[in-house]
Amino acid sequence: MAVFLRGLPGGIRIREFGKGKEATQGLPIRDAKAPVRVVVALRQHMGEPNVATAKAGQKVDMGQVIGAAEDLISAPVHAPVSGRVVKLDHCVLPNGLYTPAVVIDNDFQDRWHASCTPRDHVDALDATQLLQIVREAGIVGLSGSAFPTAAKLAPVAESPVDTVILNGMECEPYLTCDHRLMLEASEQIADGLVFAQRMLGAPNAIVGIEDDKLDAAEAMRQAFANIGANVRVEVLPARYARGSERQLIYALTKRTLRQGILPKQVGATMLNVGTAAAISCAVRQGKPLIDRVITLAGRIAEPANLRVRIGTAIADLIDECGGLTEGVEKVVLGGPMMGAALYRLNLPVIKGVNGILAFGKESVLPQARPCIRCGRCHDSCPMGLLPNHIDLVARSNRWDLAQKHNAMACMECGICSYVCPSKRNVAQACATAKAAIRVRQAEKAQKG
Amino acid sequence: MQKIYVVAPSPHLRDGATTRRIMVDVCIALLPAALAAIWFFGLRAGALIGISVASAVLCEWAYCKLARKRNPTGDWSAVVTGMLLAFNLPASSPWWLAAAGSAIAIVLVKQFFGGLGQNFMNPALAARIILVVSWGSLMADWAMPDAGNWLAGFSNGPVDTLSGATPLEAMRAGGEAAQYGLWDLFIGNVPGILGETSKLALLIGGVYLLLRRVINWRIPVCFIASFVALTWLRTGALYSVEAGVDSAVYQLLSGSLILGAFFMATDYSSAPVTPWGRIVYGAGCGVLLFLFRSYHAGMAEGCAFAILLMNVVSPLIERVTSPRVFGEVKRSA
16 A cells, blocks of 8 residues: 655555564663684775775774775775784675674773874864764764765765754664664764754754653753754654665655755755764764674564674674574574675674564475566555566566666665565566676667 | 575575465455355355366366476465456356356466466456456346345256346346445345345455455445545536435445455555556546446456456556656656
């Protein structure tokens, strides 16, 4: 059933098995045990990989740069612990990429690097200096996209940004790390948002929070009042995929992003609450991004929200939460709708990981059946696409037709697969079509 | 050795809806009408439904066995087709007609075109038309309802079955205007094909499908609304005793309109998916039915043809009503 809410098509409520968000939303964030050894991947963001600046055997301090960023859509990585570099190795990322990594043994001194000192006169910093701090702190979008934040906050002369949108929707089921952060670090988030406004020269800021987190909205309102910032906190109905960029920008500003248009071109930029907190931390305390909050939930003995050093092994975090309970078939990094399933648990945490979820048989699909054309995928598609058509043409590799059916507008939220009564992997078909269309376009560009 | 976990594309959770559940819901929705048919036409009607369903499931299984396809009978779609086909037969039909009808619907209309979700016409309706063309007299042998007589139609010899004209035939013949009362039309105490007569039972099933979100309101509402509106415009009477069969309400409660609007036109694979497509398609069904009933003497019962014709154009409708992508200002083709 198409629900046109504030002019937005689609969107659904997701059923959660077990307790879902309730399992962790009341649990304060606690620090995870300091890892004995960290594996820091040198590609934790969109864009080019980092260049290793640490050598095997070298002593490193916490917050020291170990992987430099060479281009603009890249972010440096820092030593998350103090200790000794064991070796330069490789590791597998959640998305399957095999990438260089720096392995560091922790000496448990937590000795900060000399560059990481608190700043006293932050009000004197101008936009360029602030951007430089964010760039050097290696901050990326912490909601999963891992887009370098400095690139996002750099003003563009031809399309000035007047509104910064703070994303506190957290519409993926099970995850509560943003919710907890808004409750526990609301002032830090508010502070980071104000810095972001200064970098962009944006006079306005709006916060979007789903109506299942009214306490978080209250905490954020209080925080803005405390620092004297005039920021609107809007409570929106909790529906999945409303936290995505286009949808949220539309819901809060009524500005529509046409296909291929970046948010900046309509004068808006979106930040995740975790990212905002990281900005404040970098500017005031001089600390680069070396840890983040992760929700561990699902079939995990003691669900928790943990502050985790980048590079900690996922298996160790699960052990710290009492291990997996009986019947776990799938372990997912990120949310259940867009996260990546893991073969094994020997991967390190990277900056974009916001959840570690374990699921049982309920997550293992039966064989797909034929499409019955019920239309549910279209009725609930947030982009108003016809996913069943894209699925149909993708089966015969008709990428030209997929393009005609606007496959490129798909944001891979997974709703079409979720609602499909025939259990087809509709969203995967759309993602495949997008990749194939990109290849075709690149080939065309080469020829032409 | 570490355990290796299941890897699959996201999303990792799925809705509880299944194809089988949808089909079972349609069967549940058809039950009131089936019970009404048994009440008015006797157990013979129930037997016809049973034979038709059995034949449909058997044909589906046998065809897929021969074609070396996976056995699809677990999805219950053949049961739905079997029930709908039986609903399209007169109560006096011979047993073999039900079996043959289901075989045609399943093998010729559904499986030959690729099976579930691929048929471009409603299988039950297409089979009905084939039966009408092939055995016209059998398909127009309307038994009079005999409410509460369980054995109606079971006795030997054709003379025992009282035949009568359906409400729409009566209208065509002129003269005996409003032969059947509105209440009889509504509860189903009139001659006709098995499943069409009891509007009350069909509406209960239709509401159930709407509540279960198996069907969307667009097709049935646009179908019925456009038909009633046009009939009202033509005859100028919503309902009056003088206007009799010509009044819109009488027309609404006659023939297969309700059965067609809720259970036939809403067939997923032969109807458009797009919201506007469903509106156009539903309205188109209503307009065609109006034309057939009003201006074509031979097609008093035009519902099957109206829906089948719209089935054929539904891919075109779907193409021109391709929805606007969120954020696009212009309609994209």
